[in-house]
Amino acid sequence: xxxxxxxxxxxxxxxxxxxxxxxGTAREGINVSLVEVKPGQYVLVHxxxxxxxxxxxxxxxxxxxxxxxLAYEQPSGPLGR
Amino acid sequence: xxxxxxxxGYRDADLAKKLxxxxxxxxxxxxxxxxxxxxxxSHEWTITHHGVRSLLPENVEVRAGPGCPVCVTPTADIDxxxxxxxxxxxxxxxxxxxxxxxxxxxxxxxKTLGGDVRVVYSVHDAVKIAKSRPEKEFVFFAVGxxxxxxxxxxxxxxxxxxxxxxxxxxxxxxxxxxxxxxxxDLRVDAFINAGHASTITGMRAYKPCFDECHKPMVFSGFxxxxxxxxxxxxxxxxxxxEPKMENEYTRSVTWDGNLKAQETMWKAFDLRxxxxxxxxxxxxxxxxxxxxxxxxDAREHYGLAAEPASEGFVKNARCADVIVGKIDxxxxxxxxxxxxxxxxxxxxxxxxxxxxxxxxxxxIISTMRCRA
Numbered sequence: 001x002x003x004x005x006x007x008x009x010x011x012x013x014x015x016x017x018x019x020x021x022x023x024g025t026a027r028e029g030i031n032v033s034l035v036e037v038k039p040g041q042y043v044l045v046h047x048x049x050x051x052x053x054x055x056x057x058x059x060x061x062x063x064x065x066x067x068x069x070l071a072y073e074q075p076s077g078p079l080g081r
Numbered sequence: 082x083x084x085x086x087x088x089x090g091y092r093d094a095d096l097a098k099k100l101x102x103x104x105x106x107x108x109x110x111x112x113x114x115x116x117x118x119x120x121x122x123s124h125e126w127t128i129t130h131h132g133v134r135s136l137l138p139e140n141v142e143v144r145a146g147p148g149c150p151v152c153v154t155p156t157a158d159i160d161x162x163x164x165x166x167x168x169x170x171x172x173x174x175x176x177x178x179x180x181x182x183x184x185x186x187x188x189x190x191x192k193t194l195g196g197d198v199r200v201v202y203s204v205h206d207a208v209k210i211a212k213s214r215p216e217k218e219f220v221f222f223a224v225g226x227x228x229x230x231x232x233x234x235x236x237x238x239x240x241x242x243x244x245x246x247x248x249x250x251x252x253x254x255x256x257x258x259x260x261x262x263x264x265x266d267l268r269v270d271a272f273i274n275a276g277h278a279s280t281i282t283g284m285r286a287y288k289p290c291f292d293e294c295h296k297p298m299v300f301s302g303f304x305x306x307x308x309x310x311x312x313x314x315x316x317x318x319x320x321x322x323e324p325k326m327e328n329e330y331t332r333s334v335t336w337d338g339n340l341k342a343q344e345t346m347w348k349a350f351d352l353r354x355x356x357x358x359x360x361x362x363x364x365x366x367x368x369x370x371x372x373x374x375x376x377x378d379a380r381e382h383y384g385l386a387a388e389p390a391s392e393g394f395v396k397n398a399r400c401a402d403v404i405v406g407k408i409d410x411x412x413x414x415x416x417x418x419x420x421x422x423x424x425x426x427x428x429x430x431x432x433x434x435x436x437x438x439x440x441x442x443x444x445i446i447s448t449m450r451c452r453a
Contacts, residue, residue, distance in 0.1 A: 002121060002123055002150075002226060002277040002434075003277075004280075006088065008083070008085075029205075031205060033235055034339065035341060035342070042084040044277070046229065047203040047229060048205050049205075049231070049232040049235070051280055052339055054084055054332050055331065056083075056332075058331040058332040059084055059087045059331075062310070062331055063091065063096075066096065066306075067096060070100060073099040073102050073103055074099075074102060075098035075099050
């Protein structure tokens, strides 16, 4: 029920936007009235409504932070221990 | 690099293995059993689908708590929706909700008895359908958490058509986490909090609960590495004996949350006491329509009586224990015997966010886990 998908806002007309979800899927009529968003930004869309503008930099930061601190970690064997 | 390609990095197998090794080392250092509870059906899906549990050491368990809105929707409300559908009104609801049984039928079964029931993807669809048929009466059976409630609030504030009324059963997750953290018979060591519900409320909404229980709380995203990172964060906190509220899902969750969505939500709803099927009646856990919108309230308009809270599960079924997170699905005697996705006996086997349905879809028939 709380599934949400990220997509890029292509255009906005009033409360509604056209959003590109990648892999050739774009949808019109996504309600963007619950967020402050501009075309080109990424939103998380839940049941037809954008619930957040996604922070691209933060998405990068979390991964590179963990890549860095785990750089010298020896991976476990294939069976998990 | 686009957001979508960055997200691919959250499924990187090499990084997963390194995280696993870090998690193993932390868990050895801790040296006792750790029970981590998450409260979101989407987390349960990610964890099960990507086999996250198979990557965790024996003494670290991640278990599903009350995170499935359809599962906790009271029987009395399903019954009310069924009754309205059989009485000439058109019931509009989400697909999962239409299949959950009340004390007699589900909405889908009411449809086979001649009731008018239509499945919608969003509240906006409900508004559009009602506008297109002004001569008919429509009831939107509105279930979900605070992730979904702001959208309904938006439509309510816009002024929906007068032939559409709302049977709202919205529930507020922070109050449920508080109730679970106070439960005397569940020894939860830490929480993975729901990323999308918290996107709306912000971490701030959980501060009173954290101050009281002082257990690690990590706000997590929904990719497999998001969950592994969250487990590593929790174990590190336990190791350092420094419980905190920590944010793993920084690309969406903030301390304050989505203020615009909150403002919309609190204009339409008040927090009141609410019954969570299988769990308990929890203070400040139901998002009910404000009195000024009573003309849109299906309960008021159709004079639906407030029914006493009752679980209404079938005999011998352990739906309640699965919803609260006391047991895993295979511990229920009906799981994958009498109760299967093809003929579900309880809501946890109906909803795509129900733990039983998720486990059954992934062919998990038994668990060999020994509990301390």
